[in-house]
Amino acid sequence: MNFSFTEEQDMLRISARDFLAKECPKAKVREMARDERGYDPQMWRSMAELGWMGLIFPEEYGGTNASFMDLVILMEEMGRNIVPGPFFSTIALCALPLLEYGSSGQKTKFLPQIVQGEGIWTFALVESSGKYEASGIKLGAVLKGTNHVLQGYKLFVTDAHVADHIVVAGRTGEGKRPEDGITLFIVDVRASNVKIEEIPTIGGDRQFKVSFDSVVVPGDDILGKIGDGWAIVDLVLQRAAVLKCAEMSGACQAVLDMTGSYAKERIQFDRPIGSFQAIQHKLADMLIDVEAVQYLLYQAAWGISIGSPSPWQISAAKAKANEAYQRICIEAIAAHGAIGYTMDHDVGLYYRRVKAAQFAAGDTDLHREVVVTELGL
Amino acid sequence: MDFRLGEKELALKEEIRKFAKAELPPDLVRNTVIDGEFRDFDFEISMSRKLARRGWLVMSWPEKYGGRDASLLEQTIYEMEIAYWGIPGAWMGISGIQWVGPCLMMFGTEEQRGKYLPLIASGEKDGVWCTGYSEPNAGSDFANIRTRAVRDGDDYIINGQKVWTSAAHRARWCWLAVRTAPNATKKHQGISIFIVDMKSPGVTVNPILNYYGRHHFNEVFFDNVRVPASNLVGEENRGWYYLMQSLAFERRSIAPTTYGSLKRILEELAKYAGQTEYEGQPLSKNPVVRAKLADLAINLEALKMFAFQLAWRISQGQIPIYESSRNKIMGDDLMKQGAITGAEILGIYSQVDPDSEWAKLNGAIQGAYLGFPGQAIAAGTAEIEKSIIGQFRLGLPKSY
Numbered sequence: 001m002n003f004s005f006t007e008e009q010d011m012l013r014i015s016a017r018d019f020l021a022k023e024c025p026k027a028k029v030r031e032m033a034r035d036e037r038g039y040d041p042q043m044w045r046s047m048a049e050l051g052w053m054g055l056i057f058p059e060e061y062g063g064t065n066a067s068f069m070d071l072v073i074l075m076e077e078m079g080r081n082i083v084p085g086p087f088f089s090t091i092a093l094c095a096l097p098l099l100e101y102g103s104s105g106q107k108t109k110f111l112p113q114i115v116q117g118e119g120i121w122t123f124a125l126v127e128s129s130g131k132y133e134a135s136g137i138k139l140g141a142v143l144k145g146t147n148h149v150l151q152g153y154k155l156f157v158t159d160a161h162v163a164d165h166i167v168v169a170g171r172t173g174e175g176k177r178p179e180d181g182i183t184l185f186i187v188d189v190r191a192s193n194v195k196i197e198e199i200p201t202i203g204g205d206r207q208f209k210v211s212f213d214s215v216v217v218p219g220d221d222i223l224g225k226i227g228d229g230w231a232i233v234d235l236v237l238q239r240a241a242v243l244k245c246a247e248m249s250g251a252c253q254a255v256l257d258m259t260g261s262y263a264k265e266r267i268q269f270d271r272p273i274g275s276f277q278a279i280q281h282k283l284a285d286m287l288i289d290v291e292a293v294q295y296l297l298y299q300a301a302w303g304i305s306i307g308s309p310s311p312w313q314i315s316a317a318k319a320k321a322n323e324a325y326q327r328i329c330i331e332a333i334a335a336h337g338a339i340g341y342t343m344d345h346d347v348g349l350y351y352r353r354v355k356a357a358q359f360a361a362g363d364t365d366l367h368r369e370v371v372v373t374e375l376g377l
Numbered sequence: 378m379d380f381r382l383g384e385k386e387l388a389l390k391e392e393i394r395k396f397a398k399a400e401l402p403p404d405l406v407r408n409t410v411i412d413g414e415f416r417d418f419d420f421e422i423s424m425s426r427k428l429a430r431r432g433w434l435v436m437s438w439p440e441k442y443g444g445r446d447a448s449l450l451e452q453t454i455y456e457m458e459i460a461y462w463g464i465p466g467a468w469m470g471i472s473g474i475q476w477v478g479p480c481l482m483m484f485g486t487e488e489q490r491g492k493y494l495p496l497i498a499s500g501e502k503d504g505v506w507c508t509g510y511s512e513p514n515a516g517s518d519f520a521n522i523r524t525r526a527v528r529d530g531d532d533y534i535i536n537g538q539k540v541w542t543s544a545a546h547r548a549r550w551c552w553l554a555v556r557t558a559p560n561a562t563k564k565h566q567g568i569s570i571f572i573v574d575m576k577s578p579g580v581t582v583n584p585i586l587n588y589y590g591r592h593h594f595n596e597v598f599f600d601n602v603r604v605p606a607s608n609l610v611g612e613e614n615r616g617w618y619y620l621m622q623s624l625a626f627e628r629r630s631i632a633p634t635t636y637g638s639l640k641r642i643l644e645e646l647a648k649y650a651g652q653t654e655y656e657g658q659p660l661s662k663n664p665v666v667r668a669k670l671a672d673l674a675i676n677l678e679a680l681k682m683f684a685f686q687l688a689w690r691i692s693q694g695q696i697p698i699y700e701s702s703r704n705k706i707m708g709d710d711l712m713k714q715g716a717i718t719g720a721e722i723l724g725i726y727s728q729v730d731p732d733s734e735w736a737k738l739n740g741a742i743q744g745a746y747l748g749f750p751g752q753a754i755a756a757g758t759a760e761i762e763k764s765i766i767g768q769f770r771l772g773l774p775k776s777y
Contacts, residue, residue, distance in 0.1 A: 264774075274774055377647055
């Protein structure tokens with residue numbers, strides 16, 4: 001057993017932290033929350049030049065073939081700095097399944113673009129049920145000649161307004177189980193008449209309703225096999241749950257760090273408030289939460305890294321992160337007092353992003369169900 | 378990072394499973410939380426002997442002291458499995474294996490090691506220890522102890538009182554913290570550790586029953602007890618340093634043992650929920666029950682990682698400052714969560730006397746329910762542990 005990162009992994013973390021401290025201060029996070037695109041294309045290009053988009057992709061697509069754990073480390077740092085933009089949508093939700101399930105033609109065409117920072121992608125799954133469940137997939141896909149025609153809409157699609165491609169889960173048939181008959185389509189946004197309307201959120205991120213009114217998808221633009229899409233969705237959600245968990249882990253650590261510093265500096269009753277047990281014990285609880293998230297995350301990520309993912313350990317990590325991230329933010333605001341409730345303070349930036357993070361790649365109920373099923377229930 | 382268990386560890390798990398099946402009533406979840414293990418002492422000691430014969434009792438000790446140099450990871454797995462199967466007799470009075478032995482290896486004389494370590498490793502009654510730390514005026518404020526040891530020729534004379542002394546009524550030896558320098562500038566600078574034979578004249582043990590009437594701990598009086606100077610551990614007045622180390626050893630094993638016993642309870646609860654009808658369907662279909670069992674399983678998984686991480690840190694030669702406290706808090710919180718969740722699932726049966734034939738799951742849930750508040754106080758309250766994390770991990774000012 002070994003709980004330490006490699007030297008290269010430590011270097012990756014340090015260089016990511018340095019880059020983001022310079023390029024992604026909280027002023028940038030605030031600015032991007034108001035920006036129409038929601039991300040800074042110049043920073044996006046720099047990230048690509050640093051090799052972040054290509055981190056875990058094979059060299060043949062321009063990547064550096066690093067491990068899944070390396071991506072987790074990078075995304076912890078991104079979460080720590082609340083990096084705005086479509087990195088999670090593009091890499092976690094789309095590029096990873098493209099690598100695993102894409103045809104060689106799709107991979108050769110799309111992956112180098114993504115690795116170079118020139119492709120922005122997102123995944124359209126959830127519909128009116130608001131749940132990541134197969135029974136919620138109603139968007140119809142009807143075969144016409146060699147093409148499919150999509151009819152329906154998707155909700156809470158992240159970064160759809162800047163995406164050039166959207167992977168859409170549609171229903172091409174009905175089977176015994178709701179999982180049967182789901183197909184994943186690759187929709188070229190510029191070449192089709194999808195309608196994109198913003199769903200304003202409390203987090204300052206970008207989410208959309210995406211409507212498909214007789215959108216024609218050419219026969220080749222299918223990810224995986226017709227009718228077998230849910231197996232891919234399942235795997236996408238597992239990988240994405242771990243990567244979202246990594247962002248949340250970094251965010252939790254950042255909130256703990258800022259609260260610890262504040263508790264040492266803030267003087268009341270002639271002493272630092274961190275000397276009061278009411279504050280100190282709150283911080284100790286936060287630390288235990290942070291480390292629980294970290295070790296569950298590393299366990300889940302390690303499983304994926306060695307090619308032996310454990311779905312229930314993945315779900316344990318995400319469910320724990322969902323609960324812990326929220327609690328840590330709430331406790332941090334309480335420890336800060338009124339200043340923590342202001343627009344100027346950073347802690348609110350994290351708190352406002354809790355909800356989006358909780359629902360991304362499966363809410364707590366979904367992941368608890370995976371865990372409890374493992375118990376034989 | 379690598380979280381694989383080696384073949385050694387996996388084989389050990391399997392051996393312990395076979396051992397438990399052979400030596401304990403089959404498929405019976407054992408109720409060990411509430412009264413520790415001292416109710417049926419003869420049975421406990423018979424198991425200690427068997428564990429010793431298997432080479433497990435002190436597996437992580439060096440061979441020359443009766444161990445087999447097992448890694449701390451193996452030791453952690455062993456503790457998890459012992460607790461999972463409810464195998465009694467693994468601790469030689471709690472203290473012996475967990476901290477007396479390891480502290481003697483670090484701070485004791487060669488003579489002390491040669492005498493006491495093989496006794497502990499034998500699994501016999503003469504290797505059972507208790508620990509004299511708390512006093513009426515020294516609970517969380519441990520450095521406030523007043524029991525005195527005064528030098529008298531080749532001996533020390535000990536006077537004073539200890540309280541909450543677990544297993545004192547079973548122990549042959551006491552690992553005793555006393556004051557040797559009453560005028561030291563700081564309270565913690567005048568403390569020493571002695572090995573005391575519990576059969577010495579002047580030692581009196583009185584039972585204190587816990588709120589459920591079980592005899593786990595005691596008050597112990599020392600009235601002019603004469604102890605040879607060769608029983609002083611380490612240097613005089615350096616005891617505080619040894620005590621902190623002993624507490625770190627004690628707190629380390631809380632995560633593996635809590636993980637093991639709760640893992641068993643979780644599995645038994647899941648089975649029970651599947652077999653019990655409620656309003657026309659199995660309890661396991663109830664979404665509230667499902668959510669609670671899931672949360673317990675998730676937190677247990679975190680506790681497991683904490684246990685391994687701490688073992689790994691120590692095996693790297695590092696001295697874990699806050700991890701033991703973190704694991705103690707997490708373990709205690711989970712025992713509470715497991716007890717309360719379990720009691721909710723048992724419903725009205727959660728009030729049945731754990732020894733009664735009416736008890737579900739052999740009373741393990743009631744045992745946990747009655748036991749967890751005590752376990753959470755032993756070896757340092759949550760408040761003390763959180764202050765340790767605050768100061769030593771988060772760098773906050775001392776809070777008391």
